[in-house]
Amino acid sequence: MTIEKHSKQPPSSGRVRKKNQSLILKAAEQDFLEHGFKGASIKSIAERAGIPRANVHYYYKNKEAIYADILSKILALWDSSIIVCDEEPAKVLGDYIYAKVMYSKTNPEASRLFASEFIHGAPRLQAYLKTDFKTWIDEVKAIIQGWIEQGKMDAIDPLYLLFTIWGATQHYADFCPQVTAAMAKDKLTDHDFEQVAQTLTQIILKGCGIKK
Amino acid sequence: MTIEKHSKQPPSSGRVRKKNQSLILKAAEQDFLEHGFKGASIKSIAERAGIPRANVHYYYKNKEAIYADILSKILALWDSSIIVCDEEPAKVLGDYIYAKVMYSKTNPEASRLFASEFIHGAPRLQAYLKTDFKTWIDEVKAIIQGWIEQGKMDAIDPLYLLFTIWGATQHYADFCPQVTAAMAKDKLTDHDFEQVAQTLTQIILKGCGIKK
């Protein structure tokens, strides 16, 4: 996916530009989160951002362009939380789970937007899934497979392990209203998230037969 | 939430009625799944169902009414997969995980619609979350707490355990495009789902210190 700017896109410059684009993106993220891609409207985004609709069109050709810009920023962030090898499984997976839980805490909007995209069929992520994502997956699969062959953990399909970690961690961002209802709280505290990370790490490491 | 029918709602009768409502609901579910609540339109639903728009309005007052009907049916199904006590933890949790995985396989649309509702803030589920859901949660929490006190499993917060099971199982329905991309398949087979259930059960039971 390419980041499409308005056709009259200037070479560089911009301070006003930067400020306004940031206003638009923040407003748009909210609108996409509340109403989904199709349900969001430039009208509503402009109102949230506090600028006239025609001005939004000056910076972004259309809704697709705004969405692409937001999505590409989320993908960049997502990719950066990579498993590093050369360490023991307990350390690597523990760190990864911790990072994922903290991502749910710090970037719930990004997590939910990402989830929304998949739920609605991921029409805008096909390219990503077949390139960067697939490469990443294959690398990680090989690392985990290596651990199994070295007897460092039980024979568990690496993909199922990854899906379990993703599902369990993202749940706290994506299903937030359900989680808070179950816990009878308005909002999870920092301490809650630490507990989540610790509990999940415990279940998964022990469940995979990984010794600390 | 109440199921609102058209104001001229007849006492009973209906064969034509049943057939058409079913057509509308099926078409609407697809449209809601693709575009979210706000993004779906009665126009598009009518076209999918192959009937004129005015006819949809004859059966349902508006989009809200259609959505409420669909959601209430999903909630009824959801509630029915309940943990039964008086059994050993390994059996109860194993069965529950299996049921949840099979639900993701058999009713992916329902799972995704439910997820979509939470992601967009669950505006239409507040009542449910505070009543039926909360009651169910508190019962299950007590059962698991009991197991911990009897030394049948490790001391793990029952809620975190439930969230882990939900997140891990629903992931296969909600993030289907991501899962199939990672597995380099078009679609998961029955055998894949059996494997998922088995692996997940293994990880979670062992991870919670539950003996078979």
Added chain:
DNA sequence: GTTTATCTTGACACATGTGTCAACTTGTTT
């Protein structure tokens, strides 16, 4: 301080979606 690029905005033409109604057709009941 004038010029030039950047930004702002109301207004217009068009597209999509909504809810209702009255006239009509089809089922159902007796």
Added chain:
DNA sequence: AAACAAGTTGACACATGTGTCAAGATAAAC
């Protein structure tokens, strides 16, 4: 087969959303 209930439909009035443009305001560069 007559009578009434249920279902069907095109058309209308209205609401919301889109993309573009031309004229004017503001900022940047010289």
